[in-house]
Every structure is written in structure tokens, then in C-alpha cells.
Amino acid sequence: MHRVLHFFLLPSAFFLLLSHFAIAQSRPLVSPSAAPIYQRLLPQISRIKIFDHHAHPGWADDAEVDPAPVPPSALPLRLREENPDWVAAARALFAFPFPDLKGPHGQWLADKKTSLRKSRPGPQYFDALLDQLGIETSVANRITMSGDLDPTRFKWVFYIDPVLFPFDNAGLAARNPDQAAFMPNQTKLLRRFQQQSGPAADLDAYLAFVTRVLEDHRSRGAIAAKFEIAYFRSFVFDDPPRDAAAAIYGKYRTGGVPTPAEYKTFQDFVFRHVVSECGRLHLPVHIHSSAGAGDYFSVAGVNVLNLEPVLRDPRYESTTFVLIHGGYPFEQPAIFMTLRKNVWLDSSATGSFLLYPNEFKDVLRRWFTIAPEKVTYGSDAFPMDDRIGAEELYWFGVHNARTATAAALAEMIAAREITDSQAMAIARGYLHDNAASLYR
Numbered sequence: 001m002h003r004v005l006h007f008f009l010l011p012s013a014f015f016l017l018l019s020h021f022a023i024a025q026s027r028p029l030v031s032p033s034a035a036p037i038y039q040r041l042l043p044q045i046s047r048i049k050i051f052d053h054h055a056h057p058g059w060a061d062d063a064e065v066d067p068a069p070v071p072p073s074a075l076p077l078r079l080r081e082e083n084p085d086w087v088a089a090a091r092a093l094f095a096f097p098f099p100d101l102k103g104p105h106g107q108w109l110a111d112k113k114t115s116l117r118k119s120r121p122g123p124q125y126f127d128a129l130l131d132q133l134g135i136e137t138s139v140a141n142r143i144t145m146s147g148d149l150d151p152t153r154f155k156w157v158f159y160i161d162p163v164l165f166p167f168d169n170a171g172l173a174a175r176n177p178d179q180a181a182f183m184p185n186q187t188k189l190l191r192r193f194q195q196q197s198g199p200a201a202d203l204d205a206y207l208a209f210v211t212r213v214l215e216d217h218r219s220r221g222a223i224a225a226k227f228e229i230a231y232f233r234s235f236v237f238d239d240p241p242r243d244a245a246a247a248i249y250g251k252y253r254t255g256g257v258p259t260p261a262e263y264k265t266f267q268d269f270v271f272r273h274v275v276s277e278c279g280r281l282h283l284p285v286h287i288h289s290s291a292g293a294g295d296y297f298s299v300a301g302v303n304v305l306n307l308e309p310v311l312r313d314p315r316y317e318s319t320t321f322v323l324i325h326g327g328y329p330f331e332q333p334a335i336f337m338t339l340r341k342n343v344w345l346d347s348s349a350t351g352s353f354l355l356y357p358n359e360f361k362d363v364l365r366r367w368f369t370i371a372p373e374k375v376t377y378g379s380d381a382f383p384m385d386d387r388i389g390a391e392e393l394y395w396f397g398v399h400n401a402r403t404a405t406a407a408a409l410a411e412m413i414a415a416r417e418i419t420d421s422q423a424m425a426i427a428r429g430y431l432h433d434n435a436a437s438l439y440r
């Protein structure tokens with residue numbers, strides 16, 4: 001309405017505004033023969049209520065959101081402040097009136113959120129955000145749940161990595177500045193799990209403690225356990241004998257710094273224990289499996305092919321695995337892992353802020369071509385600072401996914417690979433049903 005008024009009174013201002021809109025929202029380029037199908041599918045797909053399989057809702061000052069804060073490092077283009085999509089998101093969600101986030105413009109957004117929080121206390125703020133974006137349910141990856149999140153809309157996934165770090169972590173922290181930042185939190189969170197009880201007497205007692213941690217979180221409402229282990233070490237998990245892990249536990253349980261080889265052996269054994277117990281307890285295992293932030297993150301280590309021996313191990317047949325972040329840049333081998341009946345893929349990060357809709361369209365098309373019933377939607381929305389946060393990244397996620405899904409499916413229909421009704425079934429599965437089916 002406002003803009004119409006401008007059209008009559010200030011035509012030049014209107015065209016300025018229009019040009020902002022024209023450049024502001026990234027979009028997929030659809031092949032001409034698929035363009036009418038895209039136009040037909042997009043509104044239908046936009047009406048599907050979304051299940052967000054991976055997000056970190058919360059505020060920038062909330063220490064319970066993520067236990068591994070990465071020291072400042074290079075960001076991909078789409079997460080940089082000059083990305084015009086930030087403005088598009090803030091405009092869509094908060095009627096943000098400026099063309100960029102600079103100085104007082106960014107402050108306007110921070111102030112707007114502060115005042116909205118006052119008028120929408122407790123869970124109302126984030127409930128309203130989900131409603132605005134058409135999200136029915138969002139996973140909340142957090143150390144503990146927040147009173148600001150409505151438990152009927154936000155489902156808790158907790159971090160289980162600290163059980164891999166029961167020893168003196170000085171040797172691990174010394175490897176690089178990222179590990180130096182991560183290790184104290186792992187130690188602190190393990191102490192929280194232990195609730196003042198000292199170190200377990202032996203490996204059997206330690207494994208019983210790990211199982212209690214899983215059971216305790218599940219009884220407090222958690223729907224899955226998350227490993228962000230790729231930030232700490234590689235996905236190469238050997239299969240050490242129990243005696244080797246027991247000897248290392250006995251040697252270091254009360255002090256001393258394990259060698260890297262000793263620590264790896266112990267972690268390999270405990271990781272497998274967690275995976276196995278999560279199968280018994282019907283607690284899906286989420287694993288961060290894409291490139292990550294930080295100057296020292298090992299991209300080679302996070303290749304999902306390193307996880308293949310675990311994912312295809314018949315001992316873990318009853319464990320549900322979710323490969324979080326779509327494996328990017330190994331997203332093609334990742335989809336083949338999901339041909340295993342207990343392995344699923346989440347598209348967060350890859351589909352929300354690593355790639356723009358145009359490239360994500362091609363990724364989705366390849367995924368839908370192999371195993372559409374195993375691909376699930378996620379945003380990886382997280383708070384960045386007081387101005388841009390989980391809200392804008394929730395918008396990135398749904399904007400990317402709706403446009404890229406419609407474009408990928410339109411091209412598949414145009415190429416006569418699938419029918420309209422198959423396309424809509426794939427869209428409903430991806431955006432909601434596939435993930436929701438794991439938690440019924």
C-alpha cells in the first residue's frame with residue numbers, strides 16, 4: 001500500500017525502491033521450458049507447512065545455543081554483511097526500510113527486535129516467527145532448552161560430544177587456536193553431565209554414565225543426539241578392542257595428557273558406544289557432516305565417505321543417522337549413503353547460506369534423482385549478532401528451499417522425469433513429511 005502511494009507522489013523514489021526489490025532476492029534460474037511449471041508449482045510448494053530439521057534458535061547473547069563458538073574466520077559470500085538477501089529477509093520479516101545494514105540501519109533492526117520481544121514475551125516471539133514463515137515445527141539444537149521456545153513447536157536436540165573428552169584436554173587444545181577455544185567448553189559440559197560426581201571407576205562405569213546421559217536427555221524431552229565432532233577431529237573411526245579403550249581410560253581417568261593416538265582410540269570406542277546405545281534407545285544420531293567454519297576446520301576429515309564404515313555397519317542397523325548439512329562439498333557421495341535404510345540427509349547450511357537458490361536447485365535435483373524420500377529440510381538458523389540472527393536465517397532457509405525445490409521439480413517435470421503429482425509428493429516429503437516421520 002505504502003509503495004503504491006509512492007508511485008503516485010514520488011515516481012523516482014518508487015523506482016529506486018523497485019530496483020532494490022529486483023536485486024534483493026536471490027532466485028533460481030529456471031530453464032525456459034520449465035518456467036511456466038515453476039510458476040505453477042511455487043505457490044503450491046509455498047503453502048506446505050515446514051518441518052525444520054536443524055536450527056539453533058536463540059539470541060546472540062545466549063551461551064546455551066552452541067558449545068563450539070568458532071573464532072572469527074572467513075565467511076562464505078552469502079553470510080557476509082553485504083549480501084543483499086539480509087535486507088530482503090529483514091524487509092520481509094520486520095518491514096526493514098533501508099537498503100543496507102550499515103551503522104544506524106543495523107541498529108534500527110536490533111532495536112526493532114528488542115521492542116518486538118517486549119511485545120511478544122516468552123515463547124510468543126519465536127512462535128510468531130515460525131507462523132510468519134510457514135514453519136510448523138523446528139528442531140532446536142541447544143545445550144539446554146530455553147523458556148523462550150514453545151516445546152510444542154521446537155523440538156530439542158542436544159550435543160553429545162562432551163562424552164568424548166573425559167581426560168586432560170591440554171594436548172588437544174594445543175593443536176590450534178580453534179581447538180584452544182573449543183576444549184574448555186567440552187570439559188565444562190562434561191562436568192555438567194557428571195553433576196559433581198567424580199570420574200567413573202573404570203571403562204564399564206564410564207560407558208554406563210554415557211548411557212545415563214543419553215537416557216537423561218531423552219527423559220527431559222530430547223528427540224535426538226547431535227555430534228558436531230567434525231569441528232574436533234576427523235570422521236575416520238577405527239574399531240578398537242574394548243581392552244585398548246579400558247587401558248587408556250584407566251591410565252588417564254584421574255590425570256595425565258593422553259597422546260593423540262591414545263585419545264583417538266578411546267574416542268573411536270566411545271563414539272561407537274553412543275551410536276549403538278542411540279539405536280537401542282530410539283534416539284536418532286545427528287552428525288554435522290559438511291565443511292564448517294574456522295581457519296583450522298579439516299574439510300578432508302569431514303568427507304562423508306569416511307563415515308561409510310560406520311553407516312554401513314550391521315551392528316548399528318537400528319540406529320537412525322541424519323547427515324546434517326547435506327555433506328557439502330561432498331553432497332553427491334552423501335546422497336548415496338542414504339540408500340542405506342537407516343540413513344537420512346538434512347539440507348541445512350548447504351541449502352540455506354552456503355549456496356544461493358540457483359546452485360541449490362541443481363543439488364536438490366541430483367538428490368531427488370537418487371533418494372527423494374531421504375532428503376529433509378533444515379535451515380541451520382543461528383544468531384549472528386544483535387542485528388542479524390536466527391530470524392533472517394530462518395527466512396534464508398525457507399526462501400531458498402521453496403524456490404529451489406519448485407525450480408528443481410519444474411525442470412524434472414519438463415524433462416519428463418516425474419509427473420506433477422510425484423513432484424508435489426517429493427516437495428511435501430522434503431519440506432515436512434520425511435523428517436517428521438522420524439519422530440512420530
Ligand SMILES: [Zn+2]
Nearest residue numbers: 054056141380
Ligand atoms: Zn547447526
